Amino acid sequence: ESSPVSLIIRPNRTQHFTADSLSVSCEDQNNSTGWTVRRYTDNETSFDCSSVPGSTCNISSLSTSHTGVYWCQSESGGCSISVNITVHNGAVILDSPVHPVTEGHNLTLRCLYRNPNISEASVDFYKDDSFLQNQTTGEIIIISVSKSDEGFYHCKHPERGESQKSWVSVRGLSYGKAPTSVLKLLSSVATASLYVLVTILLAVKCYRARAEPDEDNRPYRVIEAETSF
Ligand SMILES: *[C@@H]1O[C@H](CO)[C@@H](O)[C@H](O)[C@H]1NC(C)=O
Ligand SMILES: *[C@@H]1O[C@H](CO)[C@@H](O)[C@H](O)[C@H]1NC(C)=O
Ligand SMILES: *[C@@H]1O[C@H](CO)[C@@H](O)[C@H](O)[C@H]1NC(C)=O
Ligand SMILES: *[C@@H]1O[C@H](CO)[C@@H](O)[C@H](O)[C@H]1NC(C)=O
Ligand SMILES: *[C@@H]1O[C@H](CO)[C@@H](O)[C@H](O)[C@H]1NC(C)=O
Ligand SMILES: *[C@@H]1O[C@H](CO)[C@@H](O)[C@H](O)[C@H]1NC(C)=O
Numbered sequence: 001e002s003s004p005v006s007l008i009i010r011p012n013r014t015q016h017f018t019a020d021s022l023s024v025s026c027e028d029q030n031n032s033t034g035w036t037v038r039r040y041t042d043n044e045t046s047f048d049c050s051s052v053p054g055s056t057c058n059i060s061s062l063s064t065s066h067t068g069v070y071w072c073q074s075e076s077g078g079c080s081i082s083v084n085i086t087v088h089n090g091a092v093i094l095d096s097p098v099h100p101v102t103e104g105h106n107l108t109l110r111c112l113y114r115n116p117n118i119s120e121a122s123v124d125f126y127k128d129d130s131f132l133q134n135q136t137t138g139e140i141i142i143i144s145v146s147k148s149d150e151g152f153y154h155c156k157h158p159e160r161g162e163s164q165k166s167w168v169s170v171r172g173l174s175y176g177k178a179p180t181s182v183l184k185l186l187s188s189v190a191t192a193s194l195y196v197l198v199t200i201l202l203a204v205k206c207y208r209a210r211a212e213p214d215e216d217n218r219p220y221r222v223i224e225a226e227t228s229f
């Protein structure tokens, strides 16, 4: 969140079709060109942007070898958050957000087809391989997401087949407020320690009182003595 640079993916989704175009750029508040798009794949040699220093990387025709982790890096070594981009040569992809969704926001997932002639059909959406919903619109909206909505999603069209899975992550509202959480944790630990300490002290006192009873610590005798009057 406090990163000075934003990694922008156009079209803004995780999955892409082969032969489509993709633009990856690094944009900071100063419109500075000091950022370079970087990528990590299994096959580093195939990155056609690595030789062109600049804050935008345009790929005119994607291939499956463009699948990988992308991020922005400055000359001084600063980095943006990284994102996963996957390129498929199939007929169906899932349109899911590249960046984490903030808790409480809505999550829209869409099934997209290489052949734009979409036949009317009920599209099934899955989360972690379990059936979630079916929609004839090819789109579902998960209202006000929470941490439990995090997972691998995919969609399935009855004739065109299914998409690959993509990870959707949910960012908590407390993101970036770690110091407060640490303080809270420390104060809970301090309170708990004090409680344990007091309990131990009382237990020791009580044990001693029982183990070595003296004249002052015999309530029954005192009561007996009183009732005998
Ligand atoms: C933007 O430019 C100003 C002036 O050149 C500089 O002081 C500031 O650090 C820059 N900010 C970022 C995020 O690069
Ligand atoms: C950065 O560039 C965009 C478009 O070119 C412009 O609208 C914006 O005002 C610029 N921002 C700064 C801080 O220069
Ligand atoms: C990497 O890409 C090159 C060129 O596309 C190819 O010849 C080579 O086999 C690839 N290596 C791996 C490990 O995939
Ligand atoms: C990349 O593509 C976008 C539009 O898709 C265009 O506006 C931009 O100028 C291109 N940048 C480069 C460096 O080719
Ligand atoms: C990218 O994908 C890899 C492998 O599926 C996963 O381990 C990693 O957490 C993902 N990163 C992001 C930012 O989604
Ligand atoms: C989420 O969707 C619901 C229902 O469509 C709408 O009322 C609400 O304003 C949306 N919330 C956000 C944060 O967009």
Ligand SMILES: *[C@@H]1O[C@H](CO)[C@@H](O)[C@H](O)[C@H]1NC(C)=O
Residues within 6 Å of the ligand: 115, 116, 117
């Ligand atoms: C889409 O449908 C139209 C009319 O049915 C047809 O002419 C066209 O070839 C189809 N396009 C593809 C890519 O199949």
Ligand SMILES: *[C@@H]1O[C@H](CO)[C@@H](O)[C@H](O)[C@H]1NC(C)=O
Residues within 6 Å of the ligand: 122, 133, 134
């Ligand atoms: C959608 O899913 C429900 C529940 O699984 C099922 O009863 C219904 O037949 C499905 N609708 C379509 C059009 O497939």
